[in-house]
Amino acid sequence: MKVAIDAMGGDFGPRIVVEGAIKASREYKLEVILVGVEDLIKKEFKSINHSNAKITIVNAPEAIGMGEGLLSFRRKKRSSIRVGAQLVKEGEAEAFVSTGNTAAVVYISKQILGALKGVEKPALSLLVPTRNNLTLLIDVGANVNCRPSHLEQFAVMGHIFMESILGRKNPRIGLMSIGEEESKGNELTKETYDRLRASSLNFVGNVEGKDIYSGKADVIVSDGFTGNVALKVSEGVIETIFYMARTEIMKNFFAKIGFFLMKRNLKKIYKKIDYTEYGGAQLLGINGVCIVGHGCSNPIAVKNAVGLARDFVTSKVQEKIQKEIGKLSHNFSKVKG
Amino acid sequence: MKVAIDAMGGDFGPRIVVEGAIKASREYKLEVILVGVEDLIKKEFKSINHSNAKITIVNAPEAIGMGEGLLSFRRKKRSSIRVGAQLVKEGEAEAFVSTGNTAAVVYISKQILGALKGVEKPALSLLVPTRNNLTLLIDVGANVNCRPSHLEQFAVMGHIFMESILGRKNPRIGLMSIGEEESKGNELTKETYDRLRASSLNFVGNVEGKDIYSGKADVIVSDGFTGNVALKVSEGVIETIFYMARTEIMKNFFAKIGFFLMKRNLKKIYKKIDYTEYGGAQLLGINGVCIVGHGCSNPIAVKNAVGLARDFVTSKVQEKIQKEIGKLSHNFSKVKG
Numbered sequence A, B: 001m002k003v004a005i006d007a008m009g010g011d012f013g014p015r016i017v018v019e020g021a022i023k024a025s026r027e028y029k030l031e032v033i034l035v036g037v038e039d040l041i042k043k044e045f046k047s048i049n050h051s052n053a054k055i056t057i058v059n060a061p062e063a064i065g066m067g068e069g070l071l072s073f074r075r076k077k078r079s080s081i082r083v084g085a086q087l088v089k090e091g092e093a094e095a096f097v098s099t100g101n102t103a104a105v106v107y108i109s110k111q112i113l114g115a116l117k118g119v120e121k122p123a124l125s126l127l128v129p130t131r132n133n134l135t136l137l138i139d140v141g142a143n144v145n146c147r148p149s150h151l152e153q154f155a156v157m158g159h160i161f162m163e164s165i166l167g168r169k170n171p172r173i174g175l176m177s178i179g180e181e182e183s184k185g186n187e188l189t190k191e192t193y194d195r196l197r198a199s200s201l202n203f204v205g206n207v208e209g210k211d212i213y214s215g216k217a218d219v220i221v222s223d224g225f226t227g228n229v230a231l232k233v234s235e236g237v238i239e240t241i242f243y244m245a246r247t248e249i250m251k252n253f254f255a256k257i258g259f260f261l262m263k264r265n266l267k268k269i270y271k272k273i274d275y276t277e278y279g280g281a282q283l284l285g286i287n288g289v290c291i292v293g294h295g296c297s298n299p300i301a302v303k304n305a306v307g308l309a310r311d312f313v314t315s316k317v318q319e320k321i322q323k324e325i326g327k328l329s330h331n332f333s334k335v336k337g
Helices: A014-028 A038-047 A070-075 A080-089 A102-113 A148-164 A187-198 A224-249 A253-273 A299-314 A317-336 B014-028 B038-046 B070-075 B080-089 B102-113 B148-164 B187-198 B224-249 B253-273 B299-314 B317-336
Strands: A002-006 A031-036 A054-059 A095-098 A123-129 A134-138 A172-176 A202-207 A219-221 A281-284 A289-292 B002-006 B031-036 B054-059 B095-098 B123-129 B134-138 B172-176 B202-207 B219-221 B281-284 B289-292
Touching (some): A002 A014, A002 A299, A014 A031, A014 A038, A038 A054, A080 A095, A080 A102, A095 A299, A134 A148, A187 A202, A224 B224, B031 B038, B054 B080, B080 B102, B080 B289, B123 B224, B134 B148, B134 B224, B148 B317
Parallel strands (some): A002 A095, B172 B202
Antiparallel strands (some): A123 A134, A123 A281, B123 B281
């Protein structure tokens, strides 16, 4: 298997990605294609022990920075993200992994690879930590204006991901809304509710914002606007609590000692609740495997993202999505008709 | 001044409300009308020292529980919420305060009092704690399907609230979206962005979910669906972090001692970040003052809610809203035309 990886992605330059790629190639016994500025990659590659790793380099002279927007995505015709996606398109690689600008990866991959047949809108999904497990939130920002049929497809794709990749049997599908009762929600969620209830999915009804972290559902379906706000709110609350903790603690001598004694445990909690620790997002419904790792990834996280890409390929997630999407629309039109 | 208060609201029966009403009457030198099951109120009232408090009772034999829905709101013609709102309608009270079922208060008040002239959709606003101050989030659930003109009006109402009640001069208005750039957002936020930029408000552009707690804006405008999800996500994250902290800490001896030493400080943080501590939500744009205190209010919180109602009346918030709403629509049509 060959996995292409964006060597220019991430906040810290190619070093971390190169290290992660070497680890991945060794552990998963696959070939990794590093895509990016050739000279920079070669320089890093030489300085790291790469015995037993199968690595090739494909030159892509441009990089898209984390802060760049639509204009750069379009203009930079030889960006590492564009070249990486093209490798998948042309069959040179079976999957593409980037820890770069998420919006760029979503935009360019959709443009180059297109959607799977029958998929109306590819969606970005993310695993978030709950009290005891992981929940998949879909969509977290790829589609800001959604119709009920889109959300229905997100549910199917989330179902397949959780079953195929995480081995969760008959995953519980929840619909993000503002109350558990069927009558609660906006126009979008109310119609989606009916569709999901009519489907063969294990639909557990509406869930509320607080349920993202309670583990009440294995998959939480949402339009990309709400999903993105929900994620960012979490980020803000977590940062604020830890900021307040530091400020509050420094005011009091005993609290300082207490903090010192608890420091390791508090760090553990931070790591546990911080969704950025969970190796990134998946672009589901695209005609090619595409994993978006988080920008502040370390080499292990990069390696894990490659592992996830491999799992996508071996579990035939794409084929399953295409098959199930076809079935579902058929079922729903039968119910409606 | 006379303020009507729903004695049946709250999770703990009339006692807390009665205590809060007595405190409020004394402190603010106003008359409080307790609305609810007369016998129950009288029983509580007799057992509490009420010297120097001016309290009257208006009987309302029905109560709407926290878990009840639309059917009860409509059916219970003599509920304390309905009778309380009617007192405002008939001029018997200048404001109505309830710590009961928020959805019931919103529904019934809108039905009985109606919207202020020119206000398309009354909205529910809530003060949330930021790192150093308070930010007003509007709407947090009264309107799940919104148009740009609604959000524009929410901004005006939020502006007036923050200026008149919190004394914040020229409050910064932010629009809840999924990126700071003007181009980020959904159809609703993009058009709202243009409207707010064209207005005379101190519009600071898009804010993200994480900015609710950063204090980047004094008012954050959002449709009620997104606003409600955002709030509930916060609740969930806060609960989960403290749950994880307890679990994590109990695993380790030193952490236990540390926790013991920090306990008071951690409680302080919890109180600081927990928005339920901040005395409830305001129904803005309704033709009558209506404050929704939080269900788990203590007597002090009930008293504060009455104080807030008094501030609404004396600052003439309603008159200001009506005046400014009129002006704004005029300005925007000029810009557009």
